[in-house]
Amino acid sequence: MSRLEGTRLVLRQIVKDDLEAEYDWLRYCNPFLVPGEDGFIVQGVWDRWPEVAPGRRQMEVLFEANPPLPGDRLLNLGAGLGGLERMCVAFCPAIESIVGLEANPTHLAAAKAANPDPSKVAYFAADVRALDDAVDAELAAAVAEGFDKIYMVELLQDLPVEQLDGLVDRCFALLRDGGTVDLVTLTVDVPPRGWKERLITDMVVRRAAPNLADIRRSFARFDCEIAEKNITAVSSQPFIQRVLDDPSIARAMLPWPLSAAFLKIMEAGLGVAERGVYSVSQITVTKAEAAAGRFARGADDGAAAHEVPTNL
Numbered sequence: 149m150s151r152l153e154g155t156r157l158v159l160r161q162i163v164k165d166d167l168e169a170e171y172d173w174l175r176y177c178n179p180f181l182v183p184g185e186d187g188f189i190v191q192g193v194w195d196r197w198p199e200v201a202p203g204r205r206q207m208e209v210l211f212e213a214n215p216p217l218p219g220d221r222l223l224n225l226g227a228g229l230g231g232l233e234r235m236c237v238a239f240c241p242a243i244e245s246i247v248g249l250e251a252n253p254t255h256l257a258a259a260k261a262a263n264p265d266p267s268k269v270a271y272f273a274a275d276v277r278a279l280d281d282a283v284d285a286e287l288a289a290a291v292a293e294g295f296d297k298i299y300m301v302e303l304l305q306d307l308p309v310e311q312l313d314g315l316v317d318r319c320f321a322l323l324r325d326g327g328t329v330d331l332v333t334l335t336v337d338v339p340p341r342g343w344k345e346r347l348i349t350d351m352v353v354r355r356a357a358p359n360l361a362d363i364r365r366s367f368a369r370f371d372c373e374i375a376e377k378n379i380t381a382v383s384s385q386p387f388i389q390r391v392l393d394d395p396s397i398a399r400a401m402l403p404w405p406l407s408a409a410f411l412k413i414m415e416a417g418l419g420v421a422e423r424g425v426y427s428v429s430q431i432t433v434t435k436a437e438a439a440a441g442r443f444a445r446g447a448d449d450g451a452a453a454h455e456v457p458t459n460l
């Protein structure tokens with residue numbers, strides 16, 4: 149085993165793979181989270197500064213491309229603290245409904261506590277990779293009629309690439325004809341150069357996370373149109389710069405020496421981002437209008453159009 153592989157293994161053990169451990173460090177940032185206002189669980193930390201607020205701006209970019217409309221049935225995968233649901237209800241109160249799926253119990257509890265309209269917004273504990281096994285009767289009923297739009301904000305980079313096709317299969321099974329999947333994700337499309345870039349890339353975006361080509365290929369297995377936009381400008385870079393410019397922010401968030409290490413990581417992270425090793429993309433996938441679809445809107449084939457999916 150190379151020294152680099154060894155380092156990676158040690159890091160993996162520290163960071164661990166399970167979602168709870170991955171987000172454990174956020175405990176330290178609790179005073180900086182504003183669950184009632186901040187949508188993005190990680191970005192909740194930096195969304196305190198509206199001029200950089202990338203979490204909210206990423207959602208705004210999503211809405212510019214593909215806004216929630218009156219009568220829409222929406223699904224949000226990896227709902228985090230529920231910011232997207234709150235933005236959807238505020239942006240278009242006439243949506244029919246929105247279902248948020250979230251695996252992390254702490255995030256789910258925060259999202260539920262801030263539910264803006266329980267008559268329209270429903271949250272479920274679910275691992276989006278294992279919906280087939282984990283789905284319960286209530287969730288099955290909530291997804292039975294399919295969705296006009298499926299949103300995912302910064303979820304895909306949490307999934308190993310080999311799990312991408314399974315997730316995309318489920319999205320298409322749940323999407324009405326003419327419906328869209330709209331996502332924002334971090335991707336690594338330029339190979340990292342040297343140990344520092346590789347380390348940062350591993351810590352920010354998992355090495356196995358899908359890149360743009362993987363995502364395109366996975367969706368292209370279906371009859372659909374794919375539109376991509378590079379939105380790295382609304383990534384965390386302005387926040388990182390802000391923290392580096394004012395180290396007292398890091399010192400307030402974390403005790404020394406964690407704050408010092410955090411600043412070093414931020415500095416290296418900015419360098420990696422500026423070289424374009426990782427980027428943020430917004431991707432809209434539109435499922436073709438096809439008479440054979442299960443969830444065809446306005447189809448007059450009655451039961452067939454609203455068949456309950458047996459395989460989520």
Ligand SMILES: C[S@@+](CC[C@H](N)C(=O)[O-])C[C@H]1O[C@@H](n2cnc3c(N)ncnc32)[C@H](O)[C@@H]1O
Nearest residue numbers: 187188189226227228251252275276301302306
């Ligand atoms: C980076 S956060 C983004 C949260 C939210 N989409 C937002 O923009 O505010 C990723 C979220 O996806 C959740 N998540 C990651 N993998 C998941 C999975 N397999 N199933 C369900 N939720 C998952 C995490 O717990 C976390 O809340």
